[in-house]
Amino acid sequence: xxxxxxxxxxxxxxxSSRRSAPWPTESLSFGGDYSPEQWPWxxxxxxxxxxxxxxxxxxxLGVFSWAVHEPREGVFxxxxxxxxxxxxxxxxxxxxxxxxxxxxxxxLHRLHPEILPQDRHRHPLAPGGRLGWCPSSPVxxxxxxxxxxxxxxxxxxxxxxxxxxxxxxLGGGNAxxxxxxxxxxxxxxxxxxxxTVDALNAAWGMAFWGNTYSSFEEVTTPWGxxxxxxxxxxxxxxxxxxxxxxxxxxxxxxxRGLAPGVPVTTNFMVGLGPDVVDYTRWADEMDIVANDxxxxxxxxxxHQDLAFSGDRMRGLSRGEPWMLMEHATGASSWxxxxxxxxxxxxxxxxxxxxxxxxxSVMYFQWRAPRxxxxxxxxxxxxxxxxxxxxxxxxxxxxxHLDALAEVRGSTVASAEVAILHDNEAGWALKSGLKPINDxxxxxxxxxxxxxxxxxxxxxxxxxxWTALDAYxxxxxPGLFLVSDENxxxxxxxxxxxxxxxxxxxxxxxxxxxxxxxxxxxxxxxSLLGVTSEEFSPLDADQSLRLDNGWTVxxxxxxxxxxAPDDGAEVLAxxxxxxxxxxxALTRRRVGAGAAYYLSVDLDPESLGALVDRLLxxxxxxxxxxxxxxxxxVRRVGDDASYLFLINHSEDDGRAEASGVDLLTGAEHSGIxxxxxxxVVVIREHGRS
Numbered sequence: 001x002x003x004x005x006x007x008x009x010x011x012x013x014x015x016s017s018r019r020s021a022p023w024p025t026e027s028l029s030f031g032g033d034y035s036p037e038q039w040p041w042x043x044x045x046x047x048x049x050x051x052x053x054x055x056x057x058x059x060x061l062g063v064f065s066w067a068v069h070e071p072r073e074g075v076f077x078x079x080x081x082x083x084x085x086x087x088x089x090x091x092x093x094x095x096x097x098x099x100x101x102x103x104x105x106x107x108l109h110r111l112h113p114e115i116l117p118q119d120r121h122r123h124p125l126a127p128g129g130r131l132g133w134c135p136s137s138p139v140x141x142x143x144x145x146x147x148x149x150x151x152x153x154x155x156x157x158x159x160x161x162x163x164x165x166x167x168x169x170l171g172g173g174n175a176x177x178x179x180x181x182x183x184x185x186x187x188x189x190x191x192x193x194x195x196t197v198d199a200l201n202a203a204w205g206m207a208f209w210g211n212t213y214s215s216f217e218e219v220t221t222p223w224g225x226x227x228x229x230x231x232x233x234x235x236x237x238x239x240x241x242x243x244x245x246x247x248x249x250x251x252x253x254x255x256r257g258l259a260p261g262v263p264v265t266t267n268f269m270v271g272l273g274p275d276v277v278d279y280t281r282w283a284d285e286m287d288i289v290a291n292d293x294x295x296x297x298x299x300x301x302x303h304q305d306l307a308f309s310g311d312r313m314r315g316l317s318r319g320e321p322w323m324l325m326e327h328a329t330g331a332s333s334w335x336x337x338x339x340x341x342x343x344x345x346x347x348x349x350x351x352x353x354x355x356x357x358x359x360s361v362m363y364f365q366w367r368a369p370r371x372x373x374x375x376x377x378x379x380x381x382x383x384x385x386x387x388x389x390x391x392x393x394x395x396x397x398x399x400h401l402d403a404l405a406e407v408r409g410s411t412v413a414s415a416e417v418a419i420l421h422d423n424e425a426g427w428a429l430k431s432g433l434k435p436i437n438d439x440x441x442x443x444x445x446x447x448x449x450x451x452x453x454x455x456x457x458x459x460x461x462x463x464x465w466t467a468l469d470a471y472x473x474x475x476x477p478g479l480f481l482v483s484d485e486n487x488x489x490x491x492x493x494x495x496x497x498x499x500x501x502x503x504x505x506x507x508x509x510x511x512x513x514x515x516x517x518x519x520x521x522x523x524x525x526s527l528l529g530v531t532s533e534e535f536s537p538l539d540a541d542q543s544l545r546l547d548n549g550w551t552v553x554x555x556x557x558x559x560x561x562x563a564p565d566d567g568a569e570v571l572a573x574x575x576x577x578x579x580x581x582x583x584a585l586t587r588r589r590v591g592a593g594a595a596y597y598l599s600v601d602l603d604p605e606s607l608g609a610l611v612d613r614l615l616x617x618x619x620x621x622x623x624x625x626x627x628x629x630x631x632x633v634r635r636v637g638d639d640a641s642y643l644f645l646i647n648h649s650e651d652d653g654r655a656e657a658s659g660v661d662l663l664t665g666a667e668h669s670g671i672x673x674x675x676x677x678x679v680v681v682i683r684e685h686g687r688s
Contacts, residue, residue: 032363055398066100204231230432263287274426297339310356330378355644410637456622495591529568550606
């Protein structure tokens with residue numbers, strides 16, 4: 001549903017409940033998805049020996065095993081599972097046991113084809129994929145909860161089962177359904193939210209194009225090729241997320257009743273956003289927040305994409321350790337070109353996730369399969385076998401994680417910078433026509449995060465309703481949709497002495513995707529003391545210059561000259577084109593703090609200069625003084641602090657630090673050298 005502001009007390013309760021959930025392994029978790037049902041027994045025995053060699057201590061089991069557990073309707077057979085749980089336990093490997101509801105058996109599709117989700121043209125998806133079920137289907141829900149109940153009853157108390165994994169990547173294939181059942185549920189959802197048809201018409205602005213409803217019976221999901229109402233599109237995204245969350249809760253309730261004390265989660269797919277479902281509002285339902293993250297090989301900033309995702313996960317877990325449930329040892333398989341990781345990149349990526357708060361390094365998958373859609377997806381044990389470079393790197397990584405065992409349970413040191421991120425803002429941005437119709441939500445957030453990353457400054461990526469009093473600098477990057485309550489949270493933060501940077505296309509619409517009148521940036525106009533009258537986007541080959549030498553690309557606005565009573569100071573102006581002489585960057589004192597408005601999209605060098613000014617103004621320094629290309633993140637435990645230094649450059653790097661390198665045992669005093677592409681993890685002297 002629509003966002004609800006949460007109090008600091010709510011946040012503390014949620015974080016406390018997660019801290020009480022036991023971690024599935026004693027040290028950092030290491031392993032991946034394991035599908036022994038795909039292999040003969042002699043291969044399974046080889047797997048166990050190789051897992052011991054690599055230091056694997058946790059596997060995700062049974063993700064696609066419904067047809068194994070229930071080969072025919074109502075016929076259950078857990079013989080294979082019993083044998084595997086016993087064998088894994090004997091080998092010291094814990095199990096993250098999946099409910100198998102991501103993989104609908106073919107017999108269920110044959111008996112009940114109506115459970116298949118329907119696309120926007122109301123065509124049912126074909127059987128044979130995964131997550132082939134409508135989230136609103138009561139028929140599927142009944143079968144799903146039956147297999148979950150039988151499975152949980154059968155394995156209850158088995159010492160190998162240390163965690164429950166509900167389904168798999170919920171929404172990764174069935175996030176949006178337009179079948180008759182979904183249509184009926186959407187009408188119910190809309191009626192429950194708005195109460196009356198008049199309220200619905202007002203919220204969605206249905207008078208436009210004369211589309212006013214006379215009854216809730218006329219409401220449908222936004223199917224077909226029509227240019228749908230933006231309010232309808234946004235609410236459909238919310239509804240779809242809520243339906244999948246309701247399914248997660250239903251499975252979780254069964255597991256809680258039959259396996260109390262075992263943590264329950266599902267794997268997110270946190271990327272640049274907006275996410276396929278609303279993980280920001282799902283996170284508190286998880287005992288351990290878990291994520292699947294895959295980089296795109298040709299992306300030259302893939303290590304920064306990883307950092308942004310990690311900082312988002314830490315925001316979702318409210319600073320507590322989270323779980324990297326899946327990533328890749330090398331190439332994935334769904335891009336046009338799937339490139340392997342360069343030598344050393346496997347370790348850098350894995351330890352970068354750990355640096356930013358993950359207490360696990362898990363992969364999809366343990367052994368590369370011989371057949372199936374993902375047979376060329378990389379694995380811990382590739383087709384070329386244990387003599388491969390990848391497997392040798394996996395064994396080395398296992399040794400590194402063993403050396404870092406004491407890091408488990410520590411948390412990333414408190415950040416002084418927060419970046420506000422909300423999936424609903426991203427969904428609203430893509431709902432309906434815009435001045436630029438290919439804007440990607442989080443591009444500005446990623447650009448600001450990259451500038452901070454390059455300066456070794458750690459930032460939390462958090463929800464707009466997060467209590468902000470712990471931060472000194474808050475960035476509001478393209479937060480297209482924001483509620484009055486969340487805008488007030490930002491205002492109060494500034495009045496109390498904080499500094500905020502609000503960027504272009506923020507605060508434009510309210511919770512029902514309705515434009516805030518009176519001028520842009522809408523919800524933040526009174527805080528900033530400026531009014532924008534008109535957007536002036538640029539073509540890809542256009543750019544503008546500001547009077548301080550900065551370069552503008554993609555986006556500019558016509559700002560009114562601030563009146564003296566507005567209190568806003570103009571820091572940079574346009575020098576050319578129709579906007580020449582007009583304000584581009586402003587700053588306003590508010591209470592004990594300051595509010596900046598950036599009405600243009602800056603190139604990386606110019607944005608970096610602005611970030612430098614903000615950091616200097618707030619006296620925010622780097623996590624460590626490092627050379628260019630070295631990532632620096634600090635984790636802090638009860639008795640020690642750990643400085644992760646990851647060199648993503650092709651040159652040897654340096655950092656100012658003192659302590660012992662947990663990976664090599666080497667002592668460092670004052671200066672640490674980091675080989676090109678290398679990683680150093682320092683237990684620091686003089687810090688706790």
